[in-house]
Amino acid sequence: AQKVTQAQTEISVVEKEDVTLDCVYETRDTTYYLFWYKQPPSGELVFLIRRNSFDEQNEISGRYSWNFQKSTSSFNFTITASQVVDSAVYFCALTLNSGYSTLTFGKGTMLLVSP
Amino acid sequence: DTGVSQDPRHKITKRGQNVTFRCDPISEHNRLYWYRQTLGQGPEFLTYFQNEAQLEKSRLLSDRFSAERPKGSFSTLEIQRTEQGDSAMYLCASSRDRADQPQHFGDGTRLSIL
Numbered sequence A: 001a002q003k004v005t006q007a008q009t010e011i012s013v014v015e016k017e018d019v020t021l022d023c024v025y026e027t028r029d030t031t032y033y034l035f036w037y038k039q040p041p042s043g044e045l046v047f048l049i050r051r052n053s054f055d056e057q058n059e060i061s062g063r064y065s066w067n068f069q070k071s072t073s074s075f076n077f078t079i080t081a082s083q084v085v086d087s088a089v090y091f092c093a094l095t096l097n098s099g100y101s102t103l104t105f106g107k108g109t110m111l112l113v114s115p
Numbered sequence B: 001d002t003g004v005s006q007d008p009r010h011k012i013t014k015r016g017q018n019v020t021f022r023c024d025p026i027s028e029h030n031r032l033y034w035y036r037q038t039l040g041q042g043p044e045f046l047t048y049f050q051n052e053a054q055l056e057k058s059r060l061l062s063d064r065f066s067a068e069r070p071k072g073s074f075s076t077l078e079i080q081r082t083e084q085g086d087s088a089m090y091l092c093a094s095s096r097d098r099a100d101q102p103q104h105f106g107d108g109t110r111l112s113i114l
Helices: none
Strands: A001-003 A010-014 A019-021 A024-026 A032-039 A044-054 A059-061 A064-069 A076-077 A090-096 A109-114 B005-007 B012-013 B019-024 B029-038 B044-050 B055-058 B063-066 B073-078 B087-096 B108-114
Touching: A010 A019, A019 A109, A024 B044, A044 A076, A059 B019, A059 B055, A076 A090, A076 B063, B005 B087, B012 B019, B019 B063, B019 B087, B019 B108, B029 B073, B029 B108, B044 B063, B073 B087
Parallel strands: A010 A109, B012 B108
Antiparallel strands: A001 A024, A019 A076, A032 A044, A032 A090, A059 A064, A064 A076, A090 A109, B005 B019, B019 B073, B029 B044, B029 B087, B044 B055, B063 B073, B087 B108
C-alpha cells in the first residue's frame, strides 16, 4: 500500500520569508503521480501541481517551485517571498497508474504567514 | 468549467438520523470520488464511480453508507443511522478519465452529529 508523509504539522513564517514544505512518499509501483493541493480556511481543496514519476524535472511557477527526487522519494514544495494569502493547509498526495487512481493524502502542513 | 458543486455546505443532525449529500461534478468528467476528512487529517478515500458504475469502495464505507450515481451525472452519498464518529467533512471530486488527471474538489459538506 502507498503512503504519504508530511512531517511538518505547522509552519509559521513572516511575510516575504521563503518556506519549504516537505513530502515523502512510499510506493512499490514504478508509475505514479504526485500532487500538491492547497486548502484555505474556506475549505475547498485547490489543485496546484502534478508530477509524473518518470519526469524528475523541477518546476517553477511564479513564487512556487517543486523539487521532485525519486532517489529520496521526496516531492518538496517551496514558496518564495511568502504572502499572507499563502496561509492555508497544504496537502501532498499520490495516485498510482494502476487501479482507479484514488488519491492517498498526507496529513497536511498548516502554513501560517504573518504580516 | 463550472466546478464541482456540493449540497448542502453544512448539515447538523441528531444521532440516529439519516442524511443525504449531493455532488454535481464537472460536466465532462466521468470519474467521481467521495472522500472524508476529519480535523487535522488529510482526506481519506470512500468510494469511486466511473460513469454510473461504482467500482471501488473503501473499508471505511460501512454498511450504513451508500452512494449512487444514476445516469453517470450527479452523485448522492447517504448515511443511515448516523453516529458521532460520522462527524466530518465529506468531499466530492471529479476528474477526466486518465490516471494522471488531477481531481477537482468541491467545497465539501460538513456534517455535525449532535
